[in-house]
Amino acid sequence: xxxxxxxxxxxxxxxxxxxxxxxxxxxxxxxxxxxxxxxxxxxxxxxxxxxxxxxxxxxxxxxxxxxxxxxxxxxxxxxxxxxxxxxxxxxxxx
Amino acid sequence: xxxxxxxxxxxxxxxxxxxxxxxxxxxxxxxxxxxxxxxxxxxxxxxxxxxxxxxxxxxxxxxxxxxxxxxxxxxxxxxxxxxxxxxxxxxxxxxxxxxxxxxxxxxxxxxxxxxxxxxxxxxxxxxxxxxxxxxxxxxxxxxxxxxxxxxxxxxxxxxxxxxxxxxxxxxxxxxxxxxxxxxxxxxxxxxxxxxxxxxxxx
Numbered sequence: 001x002x003x004x005x006x007x008x009x010x011x012x013x014x015x016x017x018x019x020x021x022x023x024x025x026x027x028x029x030x031x032x033x034x035x036x037x038x039x040x041x042x043x044x045x046x047x048x049x050x051x052x053x054x055x056x057x058x059x060x061x062x063x064x065x066x067x068x069x070x071x072x073x074x075x076x077x078x079x080x081x082x083x084x085x086x087x088x089x090x091x092x093x094x
Numbered sequence: 095x096x097x098x099x100x101x102x103x104x105x106x107x108x109x110x111x112x113x114x115x116x117x118x119x120x121x122x123x124x125x126x127x128x129x130x131x132x133x134x135x136x137x138x139x140x141x142x143x144x145x146x147x148x149x150x151x152x153x154x155x156x157x158x159x160x161x162x163x164x165x166x167x168x169x170x171x172x173x174x175x176x177x178x179x180x181x182x183x184x185x186x187x188x189x190x191x192x193x194x195x196x197x198x199x200x201x202x203x204x205x206x207x208x209x210x211x212x213x214x215x216x217x218x219x220x221x222x223x224x225x226x227x228x229x230x231x232x233x234x235x236x237x238x239x240x241x242x243x244x245x246x247x248x249x250x251x252x253x254x255x256x257x258x259x260x261x262x263x264x265x266x267x268x269x270x271x272x273x274x275x276x277x278x279x280x281x282x283x284x285x286x287x288x289x290x291x292x293x294x295x296x
Contacts, residue, residue: 007194009135039139042194063132064197064269071193073143 002047003031004064005081009040011060018058025056032088034081044085098212101257110206114263118201125199130276132196136189137278143187150178191280197269198276204265210257217252 008026010018022041023033029049035042042065045053054062067081068074154174162170223246230239274295282292 004197007132007135007139007189007196009139037139037141037189040135042189061128061131061135063128063135064199065132065136065189065194066197066269068193068195071195072191073187074193077192077194 003044004047005034005066006043006045006050006053006062007040007065008043008053008059009061009063011058014038022053022056022058025053025059029053032085034084035077042081044081101210101212105208105210105259107206107208110208110261110263114204114206114265118204118265122201126276129196129198129272133190133272133276133278136194136196139189140186141189141192142184143192144182144184146182148180148182150180152176152178190278195272195277198272199267200270202266202268204263206261206263208259208261210259213254213256213258215252215254217250219248219250221248222246 008022010022012018019036019041023036026033026041026043026045029045029052031043031045031049031053033041033043043053045062050062053059067078069078071077152175154176156171156173158169158171164170224243226241226243228239228241231237277295280294282294284290284292
């Protein structure tokens with residue numbers, strides 16, 4: 001299945017434990033955290049794992065998003081996403 | 095004899111197409127609702143955006159490295175660069191303004207495939223056996239004889255008729271650009287020149 005960008009909106013008031021719990025769920029599902037905000041996360045996630053993340057009690061909504069290059073900060077967001085992604089991907093030496 | 099046409103006519107194509115179209119329509123509405131809900135989330139999710147970070151490079155005054163000298167005992171002078179960083183004022187920006195758009199999906203291609211196999215076999219076998227036995231005996235005063243015959247006829251017919259069918263439905267879901275009517279428009283008003291308004295849409 002394909003990996004896509006998703007917005008994961010939190011359910012309820014923001015707190016560090018809540019955000020961490022949802023991030024853990026995303027990581028358990030093989031996803032990557034691209035950006036963390038007070039209201040949710042932007043993640044890269046496999047299509048087949050969306051329901052697993054959606055079923056978390058602290059998650060209100062999971063929806064696919066795309067990055068528009070013509071957006072006000074589209075290019076900068078792309079760099080931020082790439083930088084955060086590079087910190088989570090481990091490349092094994094052959 | 096099997097009637098293939100009648101068997102095919104008995105397949106409820108109309109109902110299958112209606113059921114599939116109905117399921118697609120319901121799914122499409124649910125997907126659109128989810129995407130519209132996501133538009134609201136993206137439009138209300140803000141983050142502090144720093145538009146500019148200015149770095150000014152200036153020559154740093156020459157320095158010496160303590161304890162390091164050249165062959166004649168003079169201290170080694172090194173030059174450097176001093177970087178002065180100025181971070182611009184941040185302002186709240188929504189994800190939608192920033193360029194994060196919701197993904198809309200559409201069913202692009204749907205296929206219904208019905209496979210039917212009709213098998214009919216007929217076996218007939220007939221066996222006929224005829225036998226005649228003749229016995230005769232002759233003696234001094236009399237003679238006797240007998241003739242017997244038998245006819246065996248066996249006939250068997252076997253009929254078998256089987257119809258097997260399978261159907262498969264497949265549909266393709268593809269991401270599509272956001273419909274214009276579902277995306278908000280952005281009005282950029284320059285307070286220094288209020289007559290100049292820029293309207294944009296993702």
